[in-house]
Amino acid sequence: xxxxxxxxxxxxxxxxxxxxxxxxxxxxxxxxxxxxxxxxxxxxxxxxxxxxxxxxxxxxxxxxxxxxxxxxxxxxxxxxxxxxxxxxxxxxxxxxxxxxxxxxxxxxxxxxxx
Amino acid sequence: xxxxxxxxxxxxxxxxxxxxxxxxxxxxxxxxxxxxxxxxxxxxxxxxxxxxxxxxxxxxxxxxxxxxxxxxxxxxxxxxxxxxxxxxxxxxxxxxxxxxxxxxxxxxxxx
Numbered sequence: 001x002x003x004x005x006x007x008x009x010x011x012x013x014x015x016x017x018x019x020x021x022x023x024x025x026x027x028x029x030x031x032x033x034x035x036x037x038x039x040x041x042x043x044x045x046x047x048x049x050x051x052x053x054x055x056x057x058x059x060x061x062x063x064x065x066x067x068x069x070x071x072x073x074x075x076x077x078x079x080x081x082x083x084x085x086x087x088x089x090x091x092x093x094x095x096x097x098x099x100x101x102x103x104x105x106x107x108x109x110x111x112x113x114x
Numbered sequence: 115x116x117x118x119x120x121x122x123x124x125x126x127x128x129x130x131x132x133x134x135x136x137x138x139x140x141x142x143x144x145x146x147x148x149x150x151x152x153x154x155x156x157x158x159x160x161x162x163x164x165x166x167x168x169x170x171x172x173x174x175x176x177x178x179x180x181x182x183x184x185x186x187x188x189x190x191x192x193x194x195x196x197x198x199x200x201x202x203x204x205x206x207x208x209x210x211x212x213x214x215x216x217x218x219x220x221x222x223x224x225x
Contacts, residue, residue, distance in 0.1 A: 004156075031211050042202065043157070043215040050211045058212065090156055096211045101145050101164075103204070103213060105156035 002026055004106035006091050012112045013081045021076040021109050023091030031096040032074035033058075033103070034066060036087040043090065049074055050096065081113045120203055120216030128224050133190040135219040137203035145206040146186040147213065148177050152199045160201075161188070193223050 007022045025032065033048040035058075045058030049068040063085060065077045074093075078085060088110050094103040118137045127133060137146075145164055149157035161172050163179035163186060170177055174191045186203055200220050204213040 033212075035215075040217065042217040043204075045212060048212060094211070101206060101211075102159055102162045103147060104159060105149075107156045108154075 004091055004093055004104055006089075006106040006109050008109060009107065010110050012114065013078075014114055015082060017081050018077070018079050019081065020078075021089055021091075021111075022073070023075065023106060024073045025091075025093040025104075026072065027093060027095070027104065028071070029093035029095045029104075030071070031094045032068065033092040033094075034064075034074070034076045035090045035092065036060065036085075037090060037108075038087050046076065046089075081111075083113045085111065086113045087111060118203055118205060118214055118216035120219055122219055123217070124220040124222070126222045126224060127193055129193060129195060131193055133193055133197070133221060134187065135201060136185060136187045137205070137216045138185045139205055139214070140184070141205070141207055141214075142183045143186075143205035144183075144208045145213075146177070146179050147204040147206075148175075148186070148188050149202040149204065150199045151202065151218075157202055190221075193221075195223050195225055197221060198223050 004025045030051045034046040035043040047066040049055045052071045067075045090108050091106045092103045120137045148161045151157040161177040166183050168179040176189045178187045200218040202218045203216040206213050
């Protein structure tokens with residue numbers, strides 16, 4: 001049982017390049033989330049998916065797109081990377097719709113945009 | 115965007131001391147979560163709280179859901195060097211799947 005997995009672990013992009021961050025969970029959770037973490041800012045929600053087939057914007061969605069590919073997988077795409085998107089990106093999942101709303105995180109992707 | 119007020123921002127303590135930290139919000143929450151994050155890792159869930167007044171322990175860690183439902187507290191007893199890390203609180207309001215996170219308490223333990 002791997003929990004939440006993310007790929008890649010590290011990535012360096014040049015301004016204007018695009019890339020997709022991958023996330024998968026094996027806990028049969030309904031909801032999945034993408035956060036970014038910057039120094040002194042805590043975790044900020046980019047997008048979330050309450051259930052398969054739905055996605056919604058979070059606090060900082062500009063410059064990002066997401067795809068909930070199936071119940072297990074939720075990807076985050078940067079279409080044209082900017083230096084302001086240098087950050088650590090975390091995917092998380094939770095079993096919403098039940099008594100438990102516990103949210104579990106992946107190990108993160110460290111992205112640098114030059 | 116809205117964030118929780120988490121205090122203190124950082125703590126330097128001696129091994130064996132007890133630690134207390136808290137989070138406060140202007141919103142009423144239905145769920146409080148407490149996480150620990152170590153360098154280069156993702157946050158790890160420590161304790162989940164679901165009812166006002168609830169007190170839950172996980173080893174040397176004890177967390178409480180404030181009776182006003184606008185605050186939560188985390189205590190660590192008899193700290194050890196491996197307690198070092200950043201501790202985050204997160205709160206969820208009724209009717210949403212989204213959590214709001216505090217900015218973290220950075221804990222350093224001096225042996």
